[in-house]
Amino acid sequence: MEHIVIIGNGISGITAARHIRKLSNKKITVISAETDYFFSRTALMYVYMGHMTFEHTQPYENWFWKKNNINLKRGYVKTIETKSNTLHFENGNDVCYDKLIIATGSKPNKFGWPGQDLDGVMGLYHKQDLENLEKYAPNNRACKRAVIVGGGLIGIELAEMLNSRNIPVTFLVRESSFWNGILPEGESAMINRHIRNHNIDLRLSSNLKEIKADNNGKVMSVIVEETHEEIPCDVVGLTAGVSPNIDFLKGSDIETGRGVKVNRFLETNIPNVYAIGDCAEQHEPIGNRKSIEAVWYTGRMMGETVAQTICGNRMPYNPGHWFNSAKFIDIEYQTYGWVFAKPKKEEAHFHWKHEDDTKCITVCYNTKTNEFLGINTFGIRMRHEVFNRWLSEKRNVDYVIQHLAEANFDPELFYRFESQILKTYTNHQLQSI
Amino acid sequence: MSLAKPDANHLSSVQKIAVLLGMIGLFILVLALFNTPSSQKTLILTVSLSLITIGTIIFSRDAYLKKMKGIKNDSIWFKSISSRGVLGWLTGIVLTGFYIVLYFFPKYLGLGSNNNENTGLIALFDPLSYLLSGKPASQWFVYGTLYTVAILIFGYKFILKYRHNRYQQLRTISVMFFQLGFAFLIPEFMVRLNESPNYNLPYYDLKSIWPLNYYIFDSWSINGFLSSGTLGLSLLIFGILSIFAISPILTYKFGKRWYCSWVCGCGALAETAGDAFRQLSSKKLVAWKIERWLIHSVLVFSVIMTTAVIYTYLSSDPNKFWLTRKTFLLSVFGFLTVLFITVMVFKRKELGKDARYGAIGYFAIIVSLFLLHYTGTSDQVFFIKSSSLRSVYGLYIGSIFSGVIGTGFYPILGNRVWCRFGCPMAAILGFQQRMFSKFRITTNGGQCISCGNCSTYCEMGIDVRSYAQKGENIVRSSCVGCGICSAVCPRGVLKLENNTIKGRINQNDILLGNNVDLMNLVHD
Numbered sequence: 001m002e003h004i005v006i007i008g009n010g011i012s013g014i015t016a017a018r019h020i021r022k023l024s025n026k027k028i029t030v031i032s033a034e035t036d037y038f039f040s041r042t043a044l045m046y047v048y049m050g051h052m053t054f055e056h057t058q059p060y061e062n063w064f065w066k067k068n069n070i071n072l073k074r075g076y077v078k079t080i081e082t083k084s085n086t087l088h089f090e091n092g093n094d095v096c097y098d099k100l101i102i103a104t105g106s107k108p109n110k111f112g113w114p115g116q117d118l119d120g121v122m123g124l125y126h127k128q129d130l131e132n133l134e135k136y137a138p139n140n141r142a143c144k145r146a147v148i149v150g151g152g153l154i155g156i157e158l159a160e161m162l163n164s165r166n167i168p169v170t171f172l173v174r175e176s177s178f179w180n181g182i183l184p185e186g187e188s189a190m191i192n193r194h195i196r197n198h199n200i201d202l203r204l205s206s207n208l209k210e211i212k213a214d215n216n217g218k219v220m221s222v223i224v225e226e227t228h229e230e231i232p233c234d235v236v237g238l239t240a241g242v243s244p245n246i247d248f249l250k251g252s253d254i255e256t257g258r259g260v261k262v263n264r265f266l267e268t269n270i271p272n273v274y275a276i277g278d279c280a281e282q283h284e285p286i287g288n289r290k291s292i293e294a295v296w297y298t299g300r301m302m303g304e305t306v307a308q309t310i311c312g313n314r315m316p317y318n319p320g321h322w323f324n325s326a327k328f329i330d331i332e333y334q335t336y337g338w339v340f341a342k343p344k345k346e347e348a349h350f351h352w353k354h355e356d357d358t359k360c361i362t363v364c365y366n367t368k369t370n371e372f373l374g375i376n377t378f379g380i381r382m383r384h385e386v387f388n389r390w391l392s393e394k395r396n397v398d399y400v401i402q403h404l405a406e407a408n409f410d411p412e413l414f415y416r417f418e419s420q421i422l423k424t425y426t427n428h429q430l431q432s433i
Numbered sequence: 434m435s436l437a438k439p440d441a442n443h444l445s446s447v448q449k450i451a452v453l454l455g456m457i458g459l460f461i462l463v464l465a466l467f468n469t470p471s472s473q474k475t476l477i478l479t480v481s482l483s484l485i486t487i488g489t490i491i492f493s494r495d496a497y498l499k500k501m502k503g504i505k506n507d508s509i510w511f512k513s514i515s516s517r518g519v520l521g522w523l524t525g526i527v528l529t530g531f532y533i534v535l536y537f538f539p540k541y542l543g544l545g546s547n548n549n550e551n552t553g554l555i556a557l558f559d560p561l562s563y564l565l566s567g568k569p570a571s572q573w574f575v576y577g578t579l580y581t582v583a584i585l586i587f588g589y590k591f592i593l594k595y596r597h598n599r600y601q602q603l604r605t606i607s608v609m610f611f612q613l614g615f616a617f618l619i620p621e622f623m624v625r626l627n628e629s630p631n632y633n634l635p636y637y638d639l640k641s642i643w644p645l646n647y648y649i650f651d652s653w654s655i656n657g658f659l660s661s662g663t664l665g666l667s668l669l670i671f672g673i674l675s676i677f678a679i680s681p682i683l684t685y686k687f688g689k690r691w692y693c694s695w696v697c698g699c700g701a702l703a704e705t706a707g708d709a710f711r712q713l714s715s716k717k718l719v720a721w722k723i724e725r726w727l728i729h730s731v732l733v734f735s736v737i738m739t740t741a742v743i744y745t746y747l748s749s750d751p752n753k754f755w756l757t758r759k760t761f762l763l764s765v766f767g768f769l770t771v772l773f774i775t776v777m778v779f780k781r782k783e784l785g786k787d788a789r790y791g792a793i794g795y796f797a798i799i800v801s802l803f804l805l806h807y808t809g810t811s812d813q814v815f816f817i818k819s820s821s822l823r824s825v826y827g828l829y830i831g832s833i834f835s836g837v838i839g840t841g842f843y844p845i846l847g848n849r850v851w852c853r854f855g856c857p858m859a860a861i862l863g864f865q866q867r868m869f870s871k872f873r874i875t876t877n878g879g880q881c882i883s884c885g886n887c888s889t890y891c892e893m894g895i896d897v898r899s900y901a902q903k904g905e906n907i908v909r910s911s912c913v914g915c916g917i918c919s920a921v922c923p924r925g926v927l928k929l930e931n932n933t934i935k936g937r938i939n940q941n942d943i944l945l946g947n948n949v950d951l952m953n954l955v956h957d
Contacts, residue, residue, distance in 0.1 A: 011883070040882060040883040040884050040885060042882040042883070042884050043882075043883075043884035043885055043886070046884065046885075046886065049506075049507050049508070050506070050507055050508035050509055050510045050511045050512075051504075051506040051507070051509060051510070051886065051889070051921075052510065052885060052886065052889045053510050056885045056888070056889045057884070057885055058885075059883045059885065059898055059899070059902060061717060061718060164507040164508070165508075197501060198501065296882050297879055297880075300879075323878075323879065323880070325880050325882075325924040325925065326924075327923040327924070329501075329503070330501055330502065330503030330504070330597075332923065332924070332925050334880065334924070334925055358502075381877070381925035381928070382925075383877060383878070384877050384878025384879060384880055385877075385878050388878065409875075409877055409925060409928050410928075411598065411599075411600045411916060411919050411920070411928060411929065412600050412916075412928075412929060412930070413599045413600045413603055414598075414599050414600065415599065
């Protein structure tokens with residue numbers, strides 16, 4: 001029986017394992033150095049905040065794996081010998097495979113800041129990071145202030161987490177406005193205000209210069225590059241993005257760039273070795289996508305696809321319309337299609353914001369053809385299926401705005417804003433004539 | 434996980450004062466157990482209930498209004514009361530003890546026996562009872578008053594907690610209204626009517642439907658209705674219509690939530706005072722298995738018990754009343770057979786294997802009981818006296834299951850123990866919801882991140898995530914439609930909806946995102 005070995009028990013690796021099991025009787029082994037069982041990484045924040053226990057983050061009960069004949073192995077793969085199809089573990093064990101899927105995910109970025117490896121400096125990605133945070137920031141007596149470096153999705157989650165335990169937070173963001181490399185100006189500005197409304201000390205256009213240690217090698221303060229200000233703190237969160245977790249592949253024959261290089265079939269340069277999820281790097285980016293996509297959904301899709309290929313139905317990774325979502329403290333965010341921070345050539349944005357400053361949408365369309373290209377929505381839930389259809393049907397922007405009610409996914413009895421949006425849109429169109 | 438429980442969230446000083454006020458109010462009630470206050474009863478009761486109310490109001494305002502609108506679940510699993518800590522267990526023990534005394538030893542609450550006046554706690558409620566019904570209080574009046582107060586004050590707290598969510602707010606206003614009006618005030622006013630010789634109405638909470646209201650067909654109840662003129666007869670007819678017409682129609686349109694989380698008194702307490710415990714329900718597969726067998730066994734028990742009670746009430750002589758014992762039994766038998774065959778013919782595919790076996794098993798039991806009856810003698814239905822069947826049901830299901838365990842165990846097993854494992858009404862509505870209803874929880878394409886907030890906060894122990902992450906709609910008989918899964922979802926994945934029946938299950942069995950129809954490949 002063919003032995004499929006998957007390194008990594010995150011969403012990509014586990015999705016691949018489940019789908020291979022659905023399609024075949026192959027022997028499956030999933031290896032993880034992090035945890036015994038699959039858990040939802042995106043839910044770690046809720047454990048620290050006391051919304052859930054760690055067990056709640058595990059989507060399958062522990063008996064599930066045995067029942068479905070998926071072997072779980074705890075261990076750290078140190079090297080891969082592709083000539084003999086062998087994995088060498090840190091503890092000296094070996095495992096042989098017939099087909100190998102690398103799904104090792106990401107690790108937090110560190111940019112060589114002085115003091116970046118001190119005690120009390122951490123990212124937020126692995127379960128171990130959570131344990132570390134619990135150690136250094138259990139409450140606001142042990143941690144009088146935390147500084148977060150890097151204004152992305154993980155940064156704001158970490159800020160929300162610390163805030164839930166009444167730990168004062170200073171949030172250093174390199175950009176002039178929160179996440180404005182991705183979000184259009186109006187949305188980004190709204191989130192800035194939302195962050196500050198939660199008493200988080202948001203510092204825009206601020207870079208980290210260095211992290212200073214006390215006599216015990218623990219964080220004492222950070223220095224801000226622009227102002228040279230020293231901010232005393234007990235914890236520093238480094239959340240300046242992530243990069244593929246592939247250091248263990250150095251010295252193997254598997255081709256790597258920033259990630260593991262794969263073709264559209266998620267195949268590496270070595271036959272029978274595949275890479276999926278955050279750690280995979282496409283030779284050529286697909287459409288507007290980045291060549292490395294560190295997103296939950298794309299990891300899941302790659303897992304589904306590679307399972308088909310491994311079970312004899314060779315299939316390219318062919319993601320459909322882009323979508324994503326996040327939550328900025330109390331404001332939910334969803335996106336369908338492409339809305340860039342600044343409209344590209346022959347593109348324009350229509351922006352509507354509710355007066356309560358927690359809801360807004362931005363619609364991107366082509367100025368020549370009026371084709372609807374994408375929507376960002378804050379504080380209003382929208383139907384994935386409807387936008388997916390409209391994008392496929394290449395609906396024009398007028399149609400989308402007029403039919404927005406069809407796409408609404410807010411709970412029943414909520415106030416609706418479609419007519420307000422339509423009114424703003426009509427005025428906007430009149431002005432632009 | 435080896436993480437120690439953080440002690441981050443202490444009560445603010447305002448909250449401490451609020452707790453103190455509430456505790457003084459409760460303490461006055463406890464003191465009343467040992468004393469019979471004489472002249473100042475009205476004052477003392479007013480002070481006590483006011484302190485409890487004001488304490489809760491101050492606490493809620495301090496806890497929620499000082500923060501921005503949004504989900505307020507911080508530290509739930511660190512707090513002793515809401516994570517089966519010492520406070521949780523203590524509360525559970527006190528509540529359970531209270532229910533045991535209430536149901537089995539009301540004299541310790543001060544219930545006067547042999548026409549003696551009430552003493553202790555019950556006497557404290559006499560003035561209020563006289564005001565409403567003109568009669569002295571009973572242990573049920575005391576319980577009903579405290580129950581209603583709990584729903585009103587914790588309902589207020591819930592509304593503040595979910596002040597960003599109109600569905601939650603309106604639902605809570607609805608249960609508060611039905612509890613105060615239908616369960617508390619109207620029955621008391623009906624007692625007033627009984628002062629006239631033309632009326633002899635039984636206690637009747639209009640919104641409490643058989644089989645939750647298992648005593649509606651007791652002889653004293655039926656006699657009461659029938660001896661109260663047109664009003665009595667109308668009420669009885671309304672009670673029967675509720676079972677066979679009103680509730681199936683509403684469940685078809687809205688799902689069982691129209692009752693369980695918008696109207697029902699048990700649901701009202703669970704959703705308000707019990708809200709802090711919703712995360713304690715077990716989501717394990719084994720709990721679901723136990724749930725299905727237990728709740729349907731209770732339903733079968735209640736059907737047999739009620740049939741026996743009505744059978745005994747009726748006469749065999751067709752000249753006395755058109756509905757004789759024989760016609761009644763035959764019509765029950767006919768109804769159940771038609772129901773069984775209809776389901777097996779039209780909805781068979783929607784039932785799991787074990788559900789089919791269960792249905793066949795239960796049907797076989799009922800059929801054999803009827804056969805036994807026709808071959809045996811008749812005064813004892815099903816070989817057991819209906820009165821003993823009725824008292825066993827009243828004791829074990831009505832008192833112990835729904836009261837002592839159902840509410841007493843809130844802090845241990847979660848706030849819907851009774852609704853999930855025992856309520857026969859929930860079983861019937863759930864059956865209707867599963868078989869023919871427009872209600873479902875829609876999953877939003879591929880947006881689920883499997884975080885597990887929905888499953889954690891489902892009070893009915895449904896593993897919502899297991900559906901959401903597959904992009905599958907949720908049509909479960911146990912879902913009471915409280916809408917909390919949708920509220921706590923950080924990605925906007927879940928929406929409670931009434932929509933066409935066609936395709937409501939597995940409607941979105943394609944995880945959006947991949948441009949290939951993978952699910953078709955999986956199914957091939």
